[in-house]
Structure formats: structure tokens, C-alpha cells
Amino acid sequence: MSDKKTIYLDNAATTEPAPEVLKMMCPYVSNEYGNPATMYSLGLSAKKAVDEAREKVANLIGAESPEEIYFTAGGTESDNWALCSSIMCSDKKHVITSSIEHHAVLETCEFLETIGCGGKADFLKVDEYGFISQETLSEAIKDNTGIISIMHANNEIGTILDIKSLAEVAREKGVIFHTDAVQTVGKIPVDVKELGVDMLSLSGHKFHGPKGIGALYVKKGTKLKPFIHGGGQEKGKRAGTSNVPAIVGMGIAAELAKNYIEKKDTRVEKLTEKLWNGLNENITKISRNGHPEKTIPGTLNVTITGIEGEAMLLMLDMQGICVSSGSACTTGSLDPSHVLLAIGLPAEVAHGSLRFSLSKYTTEEEIDTVIKTLPAIVNRLREMSPTWEG
Ligand code: PLP
Numbered sequence: 001m002s003d004k005k006t007i008y009l010d011n012a013a014t015t016e017p018a019p020e021v022l023k024m025m026c027p028y029v030s031n032e033y034g035n036p037a038t039m040y041s042l043g044l045s046a047k048k049a050v051d052e053a054r055e056k057v058a059n060l061i062g063a064e065s066p067e068e069i070y071f072t073a074g075g076t077e078s079d080n081w082a083l084c085s086s087i088m089c090s091d092k093k094h095v096i097t098s099s100i101e102h103h104a105v106l107e108t109c110e111f112l113e114t115i116g117c118g119g120k121a122d123f124l125k126v127d128e129y130g131f132i133s134q135e136t137l138s139e140a141i142k143d144n145t146g147i148i149s150i151m152h153a154n155n156e157i158g159t160i161l162d163i164k165s166l167a168e169v170a171r172e173k174g175v176i177f178h179t180d181a182v183q184t185v186g187k188i189p190v191d192v193k194e195l196g197v198d199m200l201s202l203s204g205h206k207f208h209g210p211k212g213i214g215a216l217y218v219k220k221g222t223k224l225k226p227f228i229h230g231g232g233q234e235k236g237k238r239a240g241t242s243n244v245p246a247i248v249g250m251g252i253a254a255e256l257a258k259n260y261i262e263k264k265d266t267r268v269e270k271l272t273e274k275l276w277n278g279l280n281e282n283i284t285k286i287s288r289n290g291h292p293e294k295t296i297p298g299t300l301n302v303t304i305t306g307i308e309g310e311a312m313l314l315m316l317d318m319q320g321i322c323v324s325s326g327s328a329c330t331t332g333s334l335d336p337s338h339v340l341l342a343i344g345l346p347a348e349v350a351h352g353s354l355r356f357s358l359s360k361y362t363t364e365e366e367i368d369t370v371i372k373t374l375p376a377i378v379n380r381l382r383e384m385s386p387t388w389e390g
Contacts, residue, residue: 005320006321006322007322007370008359008361009321009323009358009362009366009370010323010324010357011357011358011359012155012156012158012206012298012299012324012355013324013357014205014206015206015208015209016208016359016361017210017249017253018208018209018252018256020252020256021253025245025246028046028049028248029245032046032244033046034046035242036049037231037232037241037242046242046244049251050071050242050244050247051066052251053247053250053252054066054069054071054247056255056258057250057251057254059258060190060255060257060258061185061190061191061192062190062191063217064193064220067220068218069217070215070217070224070234070238071213071214071215071238071243071247072216073212073214073243074211075102075104075180075182075202075214077214077216078180078201078202078216079102079105079108079178080104080108081216081238082147082149082178082199082201083105083108083109084108084112084227085224086176086178086223087112087146089223089224089225090146090176092144092146094120094142094144094146095109095121095122095145095146095147095148096121096122096140096141096145096147096148096150097122098123098126098150099338099342100130100151100154100156100157100338100339100342101149101151102155102182105151105180106123109121124136124137124150125342127343129159129290129291129294129343130157130159130161130290130339131291132161134166134169137150137166137169138169138173141170141173141175145175146176147177148166148170148175148178149179149180150166150177151179151181151182152179152183152184153183153184153295153296155182155183156289156301156337156339156340156355157289157299157301157339157340157355158291158296158299158301158357159294159295160188160294164194164196167195168196171196176198176199177199178198179200179201180201181200181202182201182203183299184296185200185202185203185207185257186202186206186208186253186257187206187207187257187296188261188296192219197219198222199217199218199222202214202215202217204246204249204250207253207257208256209246209250209254210249210250210253212243212246213243215250224237225237226239228240267360268298268360268362269298271298271358271362272299272300272356272358274367274371275300275356275367275370275371276288276302278368279370279374279375282374283304283374283375283378285304285305285306286303286304286305287302287303288301288302289301289302289340289343289353290343298357298358298362299356299358300355300357301355301356302354302356303345303349303350303352304353305349306381306385306387306388307352307378307381307388308325308351308352309325309351309353309354310325310334312354312374312377312378312381313325315377315381316370319369319377321369323355324354324355325355334351336350337350337353340353356370
């Protein structure tokens with residue numbers, strides 16, 4: 001558990017590793033240091049641990065076989081690989097994605113354009129919640145569309161998109177469908193067969209596993225180009241000595257997440273609603289972004305008129321409360337969030353947004369503290385503002 005004084009509400013950025021994960025990783029950073037690609041006992045024991053973890057990750061997402069799971073260094077690499085591979089494997093070079101994707105997808109599309117590998121990518125517009133309709137997708141598909149990549153849930157506003165219906169459109173038109181499920185895997189039930197996707201990205205550190213490890217699910221029969229060259233690891237598709245401790249850690253995190261999801265515990269949803277109601281009752285001119293129901297449990301994005309998100313973030317930090325303004329991956333940049341702009345917020349409004357993201361470790365007492373602390377911060381900042389008129 002984290003230091004008692006810290007109230008950590010930035011679980012969409014990263015999560016605290018579960019104690020069980022750390023415990024099971026320990027031997028693999030000490031005496032069980034074998035290379036799984038070797039043939040003696042120490043290596044074979046590491047290989048067994050890697051195989052078991054692959055099975056646990058496959059189970060978490062309902063894959064047909066562990067063979068469909070390729071370990072990567074995280075969600076960013078999985079997204080890069082899915083897009084680059086699909087474009088390299090086919091002479092159809094047009095990419096369709098959404099305007100609210102993580103930068104791992106957006107910038108890979110831009111990269112593919114610059115190296116002349118892909119045709120121009122189309123970034124589909126979303127509605128006020130972040131949804132894309134089947135019609136919008138269908139109309140965007142061209143004869144040379146090689147891949148569609150649309151995220152399962154948005155990391156900033158939490159909205160869960162209807163991937164099943166979008167993947168259906170892709171299947172009807174014979175186009176490969178990839179989804180970035182980094183924000184949903186380990187938090188809600190995700191079943192690749194039910195969703196009907198060909199590829200899916202996930203990341204260990206978003207569901208209480210270690211950082212620097214993720215996976216790309218590739219449905220059997222889908223073409224996959226090697227991404228990193230120079231070794232036979234991951235069936236010759238992703239070279240480099242396997243990160244055994246992290247793989248083991250993500251496997252345990254996957255197993256824990258599966259058990260947790262099956263319990264259908266609604267505590268995190270209830271705490272999130274309590275947080276929203278508490279803030280809404282005590283702060284004027286506050287609104288909620290993203291869909292209020294079709295959302296990742298624990299993610300709450302709000303806009304507070306008249307104040308910069310960064311000012312609130314820094315003052316909350318002084319009280320030991322960690323939250324994010326806009327996307328954590330772009331913290332440091334003061335550009336308004338591309339996601340909030342895409343759902344129709346004006347730039348000056350988007351600047352006043354905060355994202356709270358809870359986890360199963362969040363307590364009611366912590367939420368009570370935030371409900372008490374933030375309204376006072378808002379009042380102080382508004383009093384100091386030369387433009388705030390109430
Ligand atoms: N995709 C989404 C939706 C994310 O939220 C993130 C991280 O915030 C990533 C991809 C990148 O994952 P990773 O940090 O494992 O590279």
C-alpha cells in the first residue's frame with residue numbers, strides 16, 4: 001500500500017502494483033534469473049513461468065489460445081506494432097482511427113504517413129460523449145482501408161465505446177480491426193471473441209501489474225509482421241530476451257484482475273458517484289465529461305469554470321492528493337486536451353479539467369477528504385482570479 005498521507009487518484013496513469021504481484025516477481029529478479037530461451041533447468045523454469053503468465057493473460061481476455069498473446073514493453077509498443085504490422089502486411093494502406101485515441105495510436109498514424117508507408121489516416125469525429133456510430137465508420141471505409149484502430153475506452157473521459165458494433169462493420173467490409181484496450185483490460189470484462197476484434201493492446205501497469213510490460217493479442221490467422229528483429233523470442237516476431245520478472249508480474253495481475261472482475265464488486269463505481277455528487281453539490285459551475293454510465297469504473301473527468309486544471313492539480317498535490325489534468329501522458333504540455341476538444345469543449349473550458357481515477361485500493365475516507373479539500377481550493381483560486389465574476 002502507498003504512504004498513508006498520499007491519496008492516489010491517478011490510476012488511469014498507472015496503478016499501485018498488487019502485493020501478490022511483487023511477491024511473485026521477486027524470485028525472478030534474484031535466484032530464478034534464467035533466460036527462458038535456454039535449454040538447461042534454470043532456463044526451462046523461467047520458460048515455464050513465462051508460459052503460465054501467457055496463459056493467464058489469454059484467460060483474462062478470453063483468447064482462444066495463449067499462442068495469440070505476444071508480450072511487448074507496454075501499451076504504446078502494442079499499438080505501434082498493430083498499426084505498423086497491418087500496413088506492412090497489406091497493400092491496402094489507408095488507416096481509420098478516432099480523434100480521441102491515445103498518442104500511441106495518433107502519432108503512429110502520423111509516422112506511417114511520413115515514411116510514405118501508409119496512405120492518409122482518417123481520424124473519425126466523435127460525439128459529445130466520445131462515441132462513434134456504425135454509420136460514421138462505414139462511410140469512412142475505402143477500398144484501400146487496411147486497418148481500423150478504435151480504442152475500447154478513452155483514458156481521459158472514461159467513455160466505453162461500442163467496439164462490438166464497430167468491429168462488426170469492419171468484419172463485413174473485410175478490414176482488420178484493432179482496439180486499444182489499455183484502459184479496460186483488468187477493470188471490466190473484456191472478451192476478444194465477444195468484441196470480435198482481430199488485435200487488441202493491453203498494458204500491465206494499468207491493472208496493478210508492473211510497468212514496461214504489455215501484450216498484443218493477435219487472433220489466430222491474422223497476419224503479423226515481426227516488429228523487433230534479432231532473435232527468435234515471441235515466435236520470432238518480437239526479438240529480445242524476455243523480461244521474465246515483468247511477464248510473471250503481469251500474469252499474476254491478470255489472474256487477480258480476473259477474480260476481481262468475476263466478483264462484480266461495485267464499490268469503485270459507488271465511490272466514483274459519491275465523489276461526483278460531493279463535488280457537484282459543493283462547487284458551482286462544475287460539469288462532468290464523458291458518458292455518465294457507459295464509463296470505466298473509477299474514472300471521473302470534470303470541468304470547473306474559471307480555473308486552470310494545473311493550478312488545482314498543484315494545490316491538491318500540496319494536500320497529498322494526486323490527480324491529473326487532461327491526459328497524464330501529456331502532463332507538462334499546457335495544450336488543451338485533444339480529447340476534450342474532440343468532444344466539443346472550447347479550449348478555454350478544456351483548460352479547467354481534472355481527471356480523478358480510482359482503484360480497488362481507494363477508500364471512502366480518501367473520497368471524503370477530496371470532497372472537503374477541492375471546493376476550498378476552487379474558492380481560493382476563484383477569489384484570486386482577475387477574470388472570475390462568479
Ligand atoms: N493507450 C491508452 C488508452 C493509455 O491510456 C495508455 C497509457 O496511458 C497507453 C496506450 C500507453 O500504455 P503504456 O504506458 O503501457 O505504454
